[in-house]
Amino acid sequence: MQVxxxxxxxxxxVAQWRRAGERIAFVPTMGNLHAGHGSLVQQARxxxxxxxxxxxxxPLQFGPNEDFAAYPRTPDEDRRMSESxxxxxxxxxxxxxxxxRGQASTVRVHVPGLEDILCGAFRPGHFSGVATIVAKLLNLxxxxxxxxxxxxxxxxxxxxxxxxxxxxxxxxxxxxxxREPDGLAMSSRNRYLTPAERERAPxxxxxxxxxxxxxxxxxxxxxxxxxxxxxxxxxxxxxxDYFAIRDAETLEAPTPQPGRRLVVLxxxxxxxxxxxxxxxxxxxxx
Ligand code: PAF
Numbered sequence: 107m108q109v110x111x112x113x114x115x116x117x118x119x120v121a122q123w124r125r126a127g128e129r130i131a132f133v134p135t136m137g138n139l140h141a142g143h144g145s146l147v148q149q150a151r152x153x154x155x156x157x158x159x160x161x162x163x164x165p166l167q168f169g170p171n172e173d174f175a176a177y178p179r180t181p182d183e184d185r186r187m188s189e190s191x192x193x194x195x196x197x198x199x200x201x202x203x204x205x206x207r208g209q210a211s212t213v214r215v216h217v218p219g220l221e222d223i224l225c226g227a228f229r230p231g232h233f234s235g236v237a238t239i240v241a242k243l244l245n246l247x248x249x250x251x252x253x254x255x256x257x258x259x260x261x262x263x264x265x266x267x268x269x270x271x272x273x274x275x276x277x278x279x280x281x282x283x284x285r286e287p288d289g290l291a292m293s294s295r296n297r298y299l300t301p302a303e304r305e306r307a308p309x310x311x312x313x314x315x316x317x318x319x320x321x322x323x324x325x326x327x328x329x330x331x332x333x334x335x336x337x338x339x340x341x342x343x344x345x346x347d348y349f350a351i352r353d354a355e356t357l358e359a360p361t362p363q364p365g366r367r368l369v370v371l372x373x374x375x376x377x378x379x380x381x382x383x384x385x386x387x388x389x390x391x392x
């Protein structure tokens with residue numbers, strides 16, 4: 107595995123592979139790699155000859171009162187894990203290389219209609235920060251395919267929209283959420299949980315699953331299911347930001363049309379952590 111920090115070096119390595127006719131997959135991350143990232147890399151491996159993983163804790167996507175400084179950084183473990191996953195290149199850019207003119211004056215990508223709803227309503231500027239860094243990384247790496255986790259479902263749709271609307275010649279692939287045995291979605295932010303909070307954390311997945319099962323059993327009063335999910339999280343000791351049932355393609359309010367594909371999403375705070383998760387549901391019939 108080669109570790110590369112300089113964008114120019116990355117470009118010339120990729121150009122070499124391209125000349126040899128190789129197909130390239132890319133997995134952007136913020137590091138602190140866990141089994142969830144492992145499954146993204148394995149998916150990338152299946153889709154291409156070469157796999158590039160980037161680690162960059164992107165300051166542009168953190169709000170002023172968020173956990174940028176505290177975000178777990180585990181470079182040695184990440185390097186070992188990438189090696190064992192047979193990553194070809196680990197790309198570790200510096201902030202100065204990504205934002206040479208400084209963060210405030212960098213060109214930014216906005217995704218109207220998607221960036222201000224759900225998590226975006228609680229984290230102003232977050233998704234523009236994500237779309238901007240992902241656009242930059244995709245332009246730098248120019249992969250054939252890039253793999254993102256479905257756990258960050260709104261992020262995945264925003265990245266798809268960005269790549270599509272900016273005419274980027276890349277296929278965006280979503281990979282299923284990896285879960286702990288008790289259902290908790292794997293996330294670097296699970297590290298913030300105390301043992302008592304960790305025990306309660308699977309309630310998010312359980313509440314999502316209850317809503318999914320109700321939808322799939324034919325319940326069409328989505329507003330009621332949202333209220334029930336929200337209060338189930340409160341009762342489990344969370345401070346929920348939202349519990350929402352949306353159209354899986356657009357994240358707009360859903361219609362109960364038979365066969366319609368929906369997504370049930372939640373974000374909730376507990377202690378120092380803000381956890382997000384989602385499950386898909388299909389309206390029966392059709
Ligand atoms: O999901 C993440 O880890 C980040 O938001 C991403 C996509 C790497 C952009 O910084």
